[in-house]
Amino acid sequence: MQLNPTEISDLIKKRIEGFDTDAEARTEGTIVSIMDGIVRIHGLSDVMSGEMIEFSNGSYGLALNLERDSVGAVVLGDYKGMSEGDTAKCTGRILDVPVGPELMGRVVNSLGAPIDGKGPVDTKEMNPIERQAPGVIERKSVDEPMETGIKALDSMVPVGRGQRELIIGDRQTGKTAIAIDAIINQKGKGVKCIYVAIGQKASSVAGIVRKLEEYGAMDYTIVVAANASDPASMQYLAPYAGCAMGEYFRDNGEDALIIYDDLTKQAWAYRQVSLLLRRPPGREAYPGDVFFLHSRLLERSSRVNAEYVERYTKGRVKGKTGSLTAYPIIETQEGDVSAFVPTNVISITDGQIFLDTDLFNSGNRPAIDAGLSVSRVGGAAQTKVIKKLGGGIRLDLAQYRELAAFSQFASDLDEGTRKQLERGERVTALMTQKQYTPLKTGELAFTLFAANEGFIDDVEVANVGNFESAMLAYVRSEKSDFLDSLNESGDFSDEIAAEMKSTLEDFKSKGAW
């Protein structure tokens, strides 16, 4: 006979000793109707909005609609076996989830319960899933970079710790790949990661967890999964649960990164819940508060100042700022960014990374559209060296796009135009990057330097990738100390430029690529 991990005598003894035998006084109601995961309850006169409701079969619900004679609630979990006339009890608890470093390396559901079969999680704290975002006074401006290790992103659309950067694109354009690379790149940087999977196939989530484990990224990552087969209520709540877990690190003076993959599906789940609760539908049948649904979530990603952290931790952590950076993901249909949810989230976030199907299919991966992708504050948070060297890349690419479209009709081009076209082709080739190969600051600096100083101008387009990997291998082996110091400081000066230049000249003179 199989025993559960919870069935150890000591544990059972502790539980019996801690079991509170007092009579409980609770407000009770009766289930009037139950359909599609929505329960109407008669009674429950003292229920609070957002309160957890306990049903007689042991599952929980969340009170969403408080009406004069009835309460509309969603069932969190299984609603089979519940029937009309069953009792429903108030719990007096606003919905909360366990938080803390104990969750790292685990896969949990929207209620924070582990679903990875590794036994119970011993967390010490619980936080409500809906919390007010930090106010104006408690914030600090963004000035530290959140490096993704992706060349095109760190040079052209940089993101600072505490920002919200949207990843938007059609299906199969590599949105999740960017997010996973960003998580892998946080290894050894002290950034805690939370990956929230909403409405995805369980097999995809399992694949992602396996990849993260393979690259040693699960040690600092929490995965919150509400799969496609989970009830809509769980899918709707997953981002808030993940955010509460991320806020714990922010409030304790640490840096955290959260990925919501993806908010389109969460909006769908919320639309389902809202329509079943008979809330009036608006544009695209979304309820009236679908903007607030996302704005209150993303507003919680922020950088907070040391006073806030000190006050929150009651003086335990002093002089440290905290941050929660968010990468929400939105899936568009046929590149339609003017649909309701994409426009909402674009206007809420600090910028977007736009992924294009055509670019993806023509082999430019990550398929980032340099013209449409922006970061509104990111520049202030770039390391000095990337800021200095990355400026030219964006311009080169933008000019190249324009000229490439124009020159399709021109038969012969003047020298300047041809040079720009050739350069653009090479920079585009240089910006392609394989999945799971994030670059460090110093390596990125060398790559950008090579492009800026014309070291790749005489390399064939097809060979740019080989040139780059050979160059980085050379730098890693010959100049490892210099590279380490560059990774560490991110500084840039004339001496550093001269050192980089001589290194690259040495490498080119060898001609080994």
Next chain:
Amino acid sequence: MSELTTAARPYARAVFEMANEAGGLAKWSELLAFMGAVASNEEVQTLLANPKMAKQVGADAFIKLCDKKLDDKAENLVKMLAENDRLSLLPEMSVIYETLKDEAEGSVEALVTAAKKLTQAEEKSIAAALKKRLGRDVKLKVSVDESLLGGAIIRAGDLVMDGSLKGRLNKMTNVMSH
């Protein structure tokens, strides 16, 4: 159920206010309970639900059924209810009326379900404890349910105090299994 309450509330409130002003709270309480009992009779319900019957005929039939126990005002209430097709709300109205009356009189009804028959002294001590907790006079209604095994469950409105052995065992089962 909740829809019925919503519809019945304005009628019950109107009757209550009228009775309160005229000083006939107890009389109306009886009247409504009686009419509610008549209206919840299955045959009466079938009759009232018959779409072929004119509204006025339904009202007259209902008044006749009540066998001259109704005064003018009560007859008017029945006629008005029939006109709005709300005669079926009478049982609900009676319940709401009682809560309004209890509220006005500062008392509350508490249902006590005990595992075994309570002694007079026990009933008194429960009533005294509830009075202290709810801040109102308590009317106890006691029933016995042996399946509770021990202790008692007290219900006052939506508030439920579960002090039964069965409830504790259930709670313990939940704690152990999660």
